[in-house]
Amino acid sequence: MSALDSIAEARDFVARFGAQALADEALARASVLQPALNTLITTLPNDPVVPDATGPLAGIPFVHKDLFCTRGALTTAGSAILSGFVPPYDATVTARLRQAGARCVGKANMDEFAMGSSNENSAFGPVRNPWDLSRVPGGSSGGSAAAVAAGLVPFATGSDTGGSVRQPAAFCGITGFKPTYGRVSRHGMIAYASSLDQAGVLARSIEDCATVLSVIAGPDPLDATSVDVPVENYQAALGAGVAGLRIGVVRSMFGAGVRSEVAVTVRGALAELARAGAILVDIDLTTLAHAIPAYYVIAPAEASSNLSRYDGVRYGHRAEDVRDLKSLYRKSRSEGFGIEVKRRILGGTYVLSSGYYDAYYLRAQQVRRLIAEDFARAFTGVDVLAGPTTPDVAFKLGEKVDDPLAMYAADINTVAVNLAGLPAVSLPAGFVDGLPVGLQLIAPAFAESRLFAAGQALQGRTEFHLAHAPEVQS
Amino acid sequence: MERSTIHKLADLARLDLSPELESRLADDLTQLLGLVSELQQVDVDGVLPMAHPQADRAMLRADVVTEGDSVDALERLAPDMSQGLFRVPKVIE
Numbered sequence: 001m002s003a004l005d006s007i008a009e010a011r012d013f014v015a016r017f018g019a020q021a022l023a024d025e026a027l028a029r030a031s032v033l034q035p036a037l038n039t040l041i042t043t044l045p046n047d048p049v050v051p052d053a054t055g056p057l058a059g060i061p062f063v064h065k066d067l068f069c070t071r072g073a074l075t076t077a078g079s080a081i082l083s084g085f086v087p088p089y090d091a092t093v094t095a096r097l098r099q100a101g102a103r104c105v106g107k108a109n110m111d112e113f114a115m116g117s118s119n120e121n122s123a124f125g126p127v128r129n130p131w132d133l134s135r136v137p138g139g140s141s142g143g144s145a146a147a148v149a150a151g152l153v154p155f156a157t158g159s160d161t162g163g164s165v166r167q168p169a170a171f172c173g174i175t176g177f178k179p180t181y182g183r184v185s186r187h188g189m190i191a192y193a194s195s196l197d198q199a200g201v202l203a204r205s206i207e208d209c210a211t212v213l214s215v216i217a218g219p220d221p222l223d224a225t226s227v228d229v230p231v232e233n234y235q236a237a238l239g240a241g242v243a244g245l246r247i248g249v250v251r252s253m254f255g256a257g258v259r260s261e262v263a264v265t266v267r268g269a270l271a272e273l274a275r276a277g278a279i280l281v282d283i284d285l286t287t288l289a290h291a292i293p294a295y296y297v298i299a300p301a302e303a304s305s306n307l308s309r310y311d312g313v314r315y316g317h318r319a320e321d322v323r324d325l326k327s328l329y330r331k332s333r334s335e336g337f338g339i340e341v342k343r344r345i346l347g348g349t350y351v352l353s354s355g356y357y358d359a360y361y362l363r364a365q366q367v368r369r370l371i372a373e374d375f376a377r378a379f380t381g382v383d384v385l386a387g388p389t390t391p392d393v394a395f396k397l398g399e400k401v402d403d404p405l406a407m408y409a410a411d412i413n414t415v416a417v418n419l420a421g422l423p424a425v426s427l428p429a430g431f432v433d434g435l436p437v438g439l440q441l442i443a444p445a446f447a448e449s450r451l452f453a454a455g456q457a458l459q460g461r462t463e464f465h466l467a468h469a470p471e472v473q474s
Numbered sequence: 475m476e477r478s479t480i481h482k483l484a485d486l487a488r489l490d491l492s493p494e495l496e497s498r499l500a501d502d503l504t505q506l507l508g509l510v511s512e513l514q515q516v517d518v519d520g521v522l523p524m525a526h527p528q529a530d531r532a533m534l535r536a537d538v539v540t541e542g543d544s545v546d547a548l549e550r551l552a553p554d555m556s557q558g559l560f561r562v563p564k565v566i567e
Contacts, residue, residue, distance in 0.1 A: 195526045225532065296510055297513070311488075314552055342491070353486065364510070370518070
């Protein structure tokens with residue numbers, strides 16, 4: 001183990017050598033690996049820390065997905081349209097991490113505005129997977145996942161709108177935790193689809209996810225969609241065990257399109273939980289078949305509305321040589337946005353336009369309720385739901401970039417969770433062809449504790465989360 | 475998707491598209507609409523639309539000023555600003 005592999009190791013190092021020494025270690029490793037992995041958009045050698053912090057993350061270095069606003073430090077959301085954008089304020093997640101003593105050493109590369117599942121949509125170039133440099137790390141939190149998997153930092157932040165924390169965690173062999181919608185403040189987190197976006201945590205172990213979520217969770221007066229429900233004691237939950245825990249194994253999540261070796265690997269991890277005392281029950285959620293279509297109406301609709309704010313007037317990129325106000329808007333936006341963002345803005349504009357609103361947007365929202373109700377019904381009989389996080393292991397760079405529908409289809413097991421606003425985690429479950437596979441567990445709203453208990457039970461019996469990526473061994 | 479439709483969408487979304495990009499995105503959108511058209515098969519009679527997972531728990535805060543005047547900070551971010559005002563090309567002839 002290195003000092004950058006876990007929060008406990010990092011704490012130990014800080015106690016002996018000081019926080020600056022550990023930050024320097026992280027920055028040195030980031031600099032060595034940057035040419036191969038491209039995980040960071042900005043490095044922060046001198047990010048301010050709370051002096052004499054004694055919080056749970058005192059002196060612990062981390063990488064921050066580049067859509068969390070950081071006062072005084074460039075924040076791009078992976079887009080050229082935010083070139084030069086240095087926020088005058090901190091996101092609530094940033095502020096809470098700082099308050100707990102954490103030390104931000106860099107802003108992580110990501111798919112532009114979090115739109116993507118491969119990190120190939122970044123204006124700053126693709127991130128590569130530390131397990132195989134010819135493969136994608138997943139997205140949109142690809143830089144965050146690769147940074148943790150490569151041992152740059154013990155944890156990273158991410159955001160999850162349709163799987164953007166869980167899928168890259170699965171592809172990079174680490175743990176990715178997506179809390180309940182409303183559990184973590186979205187204030188200062190650059191918006192993609194506001195009713196789906198939620199901040200999350202990526203780390204090797206579920207234990208470290210618990211430590212970080214305990215710091216960032218809780219209501220925030222600056223975000224009216226954060227929810228005033230008491231934050232459970234996640235540290236205590238880690239030790240709760242899974243004896244008698246009923247796990248609903250969702251049949252369709254192992255169905256068509258899921259590679260058989262991936263299904264077998266995930267079932268192996270579930271068998272491990274059964275040996276620890278969990279009860280496995282097969283379960284059907286028939287509405288999940290509609291999750292991809294509903295998501296790819298709702299998310300673009302919200303994106304087209306959210307991204308209308310980028311107009312070249314108040315901040316970010318502004319085009320030169322324009323005739324009038326409208327051409328200022330058009331030229332600035334066309335130069336600043338990448339193709340996937342334009343694709344989703346146009347799709348969203350279509351489904352919200354007069355004559356199509358009822359047939360697409362309204363209907364997708366009705367289907368969304370059916371999906372949420374289906375989950376609620378399932379949770380009357382089981383405590384958590386399980387399936388593979390992704391249908392296959394990490395794919396090759398360039399493999400799906402010209403086929404957006406194939407890219408969207410791979411989100412099949414993750415998007416329903418966002419539509420219903422539920423908490424979920426991707427846990428390292430084993431390997432296929434030497435590449436990591438993730439087990440996804442889903443809990444009812446605000447029942448994060450169940451995921452921590454189950455995750456810790458698995459990681460107490462397996463060592464998949466401790467495996468090191470071969471491409472970055474030092 | 476008709477050329478005129480993608481043209482109108484681009485105008486509504488304030489985007490300039492080259493002819494090549496316009497044709498590529500028209501194909502992509504046609505495929506996307508094919509994908510989402512299966513929603514038409516779902517029986518949604520009497521189902522209330524769900525806009526938001528926690529719509530009944532929205533938190534309101536007191537209507538008081540919490541941040542002071544931040545014109546200076548915003549001015550530093552703006553591509554073109556003077557005397558506290560954003561400058562844009564002339565709107566009225």
